[in-house]
Amino acid sequence: MTERLAMFRTLDRRTRDDAAFHAFDPESFFTAEFPALAARHGHLVAGAIRMLGVPPLAIECDGSAWTITGEGGTGQDGTIWAERGIAPGAMVLTLTGEQFGEWAQNRLTLNGMMTARSLVFREGTVRDISCWDAISHALLEGWPVTDDGLTFTDRQGAPLDLARAFTPRDDPAEIFQFLAQAGYVHLRGWLDPRDMAEICADMDRALPHYREGDGKSWWAQLSDGSRRCVRLQEFVEHSPATRRILSGETWARIRHIVSGDDTLKVLPAEGRVIEALFKPAGVVSGPSDVSFHRDCHLGRHAYSCSRRVVGIALTASSADNGLLRVVAGSHRVHMPVELAKTASYLPVIALPTEPGDVTVHLSCTLHEATRPVSAERRVMYTELPHADAVSYADTAEGELREQVTGILRDLEPRTAA
Incomplete structure (x- = not known):
């Protein structure tokens, strides 16, 4: 590999x-x-x-x-x-x-x-x-489980700095090489922070249009007993700033860079193209922050990977208010999910972001969202599938994901009597 x-x-x-x-x-x-x-x-x-x-x-x-x-x-x-x-x-x-x-x-x-x-x-x-x-x-x-001889190198063969962030001025070939080797890439300062603030305001304005059980939002319970909306689907319909970004030149450039020689689907800025996430502090149950998993965790790796999963940081992220952590190389070595949680034998990398940063990880890269401790953060996520791929949402497995993603963190399997 x-x-x-x-x-x-x-x-x-x-x-x-x-x-x-x-x-x-x-x-x-x-x-x-x-x-x-x-x-x-x-x-x-x-x-x-x-x-x-x-x-x-x-x-x-x-x-x-x-x-x-x-x-x-x-x-x-x-x-x-x-x-x-x-x-x-x-x-x-x-x-x-x-x-x-x-x-x-x-x-x-x-x-x-x-x-x-x-x-x-x-x-x-x-x-x-x-x-x-x-x-x-x-x-x-034929996906190896052990990490024998796994290395992370740039195009010249030098070791990668796995915590590196790339600016719009960096070489696109180096950006793709990093993504291919590590399974993720952090793009710093690619979007305007003022747009991020506008989108946050759009989230607040959109929130009254969602209710628990509507099929287009996720809800979680906080430590004070209240219920809180943590995911908005069909959000692009409420956010002109989001539509503008998804239709703009910078977004097209990002898609082109992370595509490499693969042809990725150009998704219209409508419907469920992107979801907006609230990450509040104090969640005690519900699908707000999911521990290590792959986006092909439930199935269909051999039918749809590697999709590019793109996150847009609307607010800053840190150890204090939660952030994305990834397991470098886990798209090349199939380390078990439970070992990522307890005894990873591949590097675990935290990706602190600022408003306007973009993260891209492959759908078979292990990743998690850590819990905010004292402050809320906000982020948007979308996928860039292969151009000829069957829509994941149209499969039985896609329906299963909607039903069970919220319990990934607290799974308790049934055993035979």
Whole structure:
């Protein structure tokens, strides 16, 4: 993957198409599909099993059961195999036929099922689920889990300063190189702070047009017992300043720079093109600040990544009022989400911003919003998908995201009795 990033200016990670999706039962997967996957990606899986120290994975579905396990050697020496039945010491997932087919074709992840509280398992932990979610990507898509030899370099081969911010005067090729290597980039001073203040005023004026349960806003509970709106969809309809920015030359330049050789969709400045977020202090429940996750956390990585996710800082962000943190290189190495929260083996970088700054991260880069301590912040987010991509909002997984994103921070999976 490192060589690919150095040679090409594309970040397109798509390997699957919805048109090829088909019913998939465990018998046909493990007898016909698994041997070829094991031959191609088995060393990645075995190495991850050894490094992460996870139990074998057993899947029972429609009256049958199979166990995936591996023996880690060095380099390409590791091997994996699947055997009928439930092996001693295995973590056991109980999947429906639909769940198995979605998992085996990368449309729904174990994380996605767990977040939706539909995953039934036993003899394992949340950490084991998170690790096997990452290992599943290694098996199905060849995405490594370990960080062996991972480096971050500029176009001349020098080490990157992972905290660097780029101004409008910087070389666009260096900006894209940073994004490709690190999985995110911080653009400082690209938009006018006066416009940011105007948009904040637009948010205040728009707020009375939203109510809890309207399908276009998210709400959270504060420590004083009050309910607070934390997300406004269809906000562009209330903000001429936002429409002007999304239709302007600076926005077009940003889109061009972060596209590289990929063709990204030009989205009209209307409807749900962008969402405005309030980040108040004192949130005790609700979807205001989500801990480490990927935007393909729930599924569809192989169908839609890497989308560019763009944040516009309306107010300053800091450790005091919350900020964006990213895990450098996590679009190249599929570190489990739970390890990002507790024991990251990739660099975790905080991105403090000023009004008018822009952040861009790839949809498969681990990131989180830290909680404001004493002051509110405001930010807007939008996505730049591939031009030929199916709209995520039009998929079942897109509907699932709307239902469950708010509980990513506090997931508590259901276990088998």
